[in-house]
Amino acid sequence: MKILTSSQAKLIDKLTIEKGIASETLMEQAAFSVADIAETFEPNSILCVVGKGNNAGDGVAAGRILKNKGYNVEILIVGDPTQGSPDFKKQLEIAKKFQINIYRFDVDEINYSQYDLIIDGLIGIGLTGEVKGEVAEAITHINSSGSKVLSVDVPSGISSDTGEVLGTAVKADQAVTFGFLKIGHLLYPAREYCGEIKVAPLSFDNSLINSINRELILEDTVKNLLPNRPEDSYKYKFGTVLILAGSEKYPGAPILSAIGAQRTGAGMVKLITPGDSSNVLALEPSIIYRSLKKEHFEEKDVENLKEEIEKSNVIVLGPGITEKAKGFVTKLVDTYKDDKLFVLDADALSILKEKDVKLNKNFVITPHVGELSKVYKNLKNDVFGLEEYAKELRCTIVFKSSTTLITNGEKTYFNITGNSSLAKGGSGDLLSGVIGSYIAQGLTTLQACIIGSYVIYKTARDLSLEYTNYSLTPKIIADNIYKTIQQLNS
Numbered sequence: 020m021k022i023l024t025s026s027q028a029k030l031i032d033k034l035t036i037e038k039g040i041a042s043e044t045l046m047e048q049a050a051f052s053v054a055d056i057a058e059t060f061e062p063n064s065i066l067c068v069v070g071k072g073n074n075a076g077d078g079v080a081a082g083r084i085l086k087n088k089g090y091n092v093e094i095l096i097v098g099d100p101t102q103g104s105p106d107f108k109k110q111l112e113i114a115k116k117f118q119i120n121i122y123r124f125d126v127d128e129i130n131y132s133q134y135d136l137i138i139d140g141l142i143g144i145g146l147t148g149e150v151k152g153e154v155a156e157a158i159t160h161i162n163s164s165g166s167k168v169l170s171v172d173v174p175s176g177i178s179s180d181t182g183e184v185l186g187t188a189v190k191a192d193q194a195v196t197f198g199f200l201k202i203g204h205l206l207y208p209a210r211e212y213c214g215e216i217k218v219a220p221l222s223f224d225n226s227l228i229n230s231i232n233r234e235l236i237l238e239d240t241v242k243n244l245l246p247n248r249p250e251d252s253y254k255y256k257f258g259t260v261l262i263l264a265g266s267e268k269y270p271g272a273p274i275l276s277a278i279g280a281q282r283t284g285a286g287m288v289k290l291i292t293p294g295d296s297s298n299v300l301a302l303e304p305s306i307i308y309r310s311l312k313k314e315h316f317e318e319k320d321v322e323n324l325k326e327e328i329e330k331s332n333v334i335v336l337g338p339g340i341t342e343k344a345k346g347f348v349t350k351l352v353d354t355y356k357d358d359k360l361f362v363l364d365a366d367a368l369s370i371l372k373e374k375d376v377k378l379n380k381n382f383v384i385t386p387h388v389g390e391l392s393k394v395y396k397n398l399k400n401d402v403f404g405l406e407e408y409a410k411e412l413r414c415t416i417v418f419k420s421s422t423t424l425i426t427n428g429e430k431t432y433f434n435i436t437g438n439s440s441l442a443k444g445g446s447g448d449l450l451s452g453v454i455g456s457y458i459a460q461g462l463t464t465l466q467a468c469i470i471g472s473y474v475i476y477k478t479a480r481d482l483s484l485e486y487t488n489y490s491l492t493p494k495i496i497a498d499n500i501y502k503t504i505q506q507l508n509s
């Protein structure tokens with residue numbers, strides 16, 4: 020499912036209209052979808068609270084369709100309708116002929132609570148700047164009405180490009196958008212304001228679709244990424260993952276990374292760690308394990324581990340290593356950045372603090388917000404900045420959050436499959452091993468991040484129904500990864 024910016028959405032509207040599908044037709048289609056979804060709330064009375072742009076046009080047309088079906092519908096216009104868009108004004112004239120009550124007065128004079136459903140057609144993708152004045156007041160009334168709320172396109176007040184709340188925003192039970200998702204539907208805080216999101220089809224011109232470079236990860240996106248596993252094969256065909264992780268202080272992190280790699284199909288998983296993570300063998304004896312019996316990795320270990328490093332395809336570097344391993348990380352990356360594939364996680368990311376650090380397409384980095392904000396000073400809540408950073412570093416970034424963003428600067432994938440069961444130490448360690456495993460099995464770094472994150476997040480989501488978001492742990496997720504792989508393989 021493709022994800023658009025507001026300007027891409029406007030361009031698709033424009034191209035469609037240029038090809039001969041009138042804007043009135045698109046509006047009627049949009050309004051029918053809104054009306055269909057409104058009916059699922061089984062309301063007796065409906066208030067359409069509208070602004071004066073085309074979002075309002077959709078809202079008025081949906082109101083008229085619902086009125087025609089026998090529902091008790093009223094319309095409240097917020098703003099001066101004489102300043103409205105041509106399509107909105109047209110809809111208003113039609114609505115008058117259908118004898119709908121249309122109010123245009125002080126927004127405080129309406130009793131919002133008397134309606135079972137409020138349709139929010141105040142502002143859609145045309146929002147510019149903070150919501151203030153009458154529109155802000157109307158939003159406050161909608162939010163405190165206690166009525167169900169259906170937002171047209173995006174909840175009013177939400178930036179469809181960044182997911183920010185600009186001033187104030189409608190809290191919707193559902194949002195119905197047209198043709199494609201918008202970025203704002205998927206990022207917090209907006210994700211919380213959207214409620215359930217429905218995407219309704221419109222007769223849009225799809226010729227631009229292949230050039231849209233942002234996409235939501237769904238099962239279909241991932242199904243064909245599961246690596247081939249021919250019967251006539253052997254372990255080295257599925258790659259060797261070398262996990263260089265842990266320290267005396269953090270012996271658990273490398274275990275989760277190693278198990279993640281092993282349970283997703285890597286041919287060989289080797290774990291080399293400074294501390295004592297020997298419990299890994301009790302959990303999964305097939306993992307090749309060695310302890311350096313010291314506090315943390317040191318620069319000279321790069322030379323000591325030469326043979327193991329050179330025999331590996333992918334190096335998962337970072338979980339639990341502590342900042343004391345910085346010299347080791349810097350030397351390892353400098354020495355092997357052109358020859359090996361890397362997943363850099365946790366404290367391995369501290370090398371990005373150095374000026375002029377150059378990664379390349381062999382690298383995946385997997386920061387969470389705290390890690391990213393330490394190394395990327397321009398971090399804002401926007402996708403565009405992250406894409407720029409990936410271009411600058413020339414690598415693939417997995418920006419781990421409640422909505423996880425995966426980008427190589429050219430293409431960006433949104434993962435909303437996870438839930439708060441993952442907000443626990445160790446989830447990221449598990450993920451780094453899984454991504455390493457998929458790279459070892461021959462996927463591109465971008466593909467490995469897409470399927471790796473999906474496999475972990477989907478397993479977590481499914482399991483949390485039984486275990487709850489409180490009690491589910493990364494180890495239990497690791498033990499059940501096979502269930503998601505089964506679904507993908509069916």
Ligand SMILES: NC(=O)C1=CN([C@@H]2O[C@H](COP(=O)(O)OP(=O)(O)OC[C@H]3O[C@@H](n4cnc5c(N)ncnc54)[C@H](O)[C@@H]3O)[C@@H](O)[C@H]2O)[C@@H](O)CC1
Nearest residue numbers: 042046071072073074142143144145146147148149150172
């Ligand atoms: N061609 C069509 O008829 C279609 C219409 N669609 C609808 O059209 C919408 C886009 O329409 P527009 O481009 O007219 O934009 P909107 O109607 O989303 O927003 C523009 C209106 O909001 C007001 N506004 C903007 N920022 C404001 C702020 N900070 N505070 C208060 N008021 C503010 C503007 O004054 C203007 O009246 C979409 O969201 C969708 O609902 C499309 O989705 C489908 C096709």
Ligand SMILES: Nc1ncnc2c1ncn2[C@@H]1O[C@H](COP(=O)(O)OP(=O)(O)O)[C@@H](O)[C@H]1O
Nearest residue numbers: 419420421437438439441442444445446447448
């Ligand atoms: N509320 C949430 N909803 C969905 N996924 C989440 C949520 N909180 C955390 N996650 C996911 O859990 C993982 C946590 O990673 P991280 O913080 O690096 O853990 P650790 O380093 O302790 O292993 C990330 O993949 C992140 O996307």
Ligand SMILES: [K+]
Nearest residue numbers: 142171173175
């Ligand atoms: K809206």
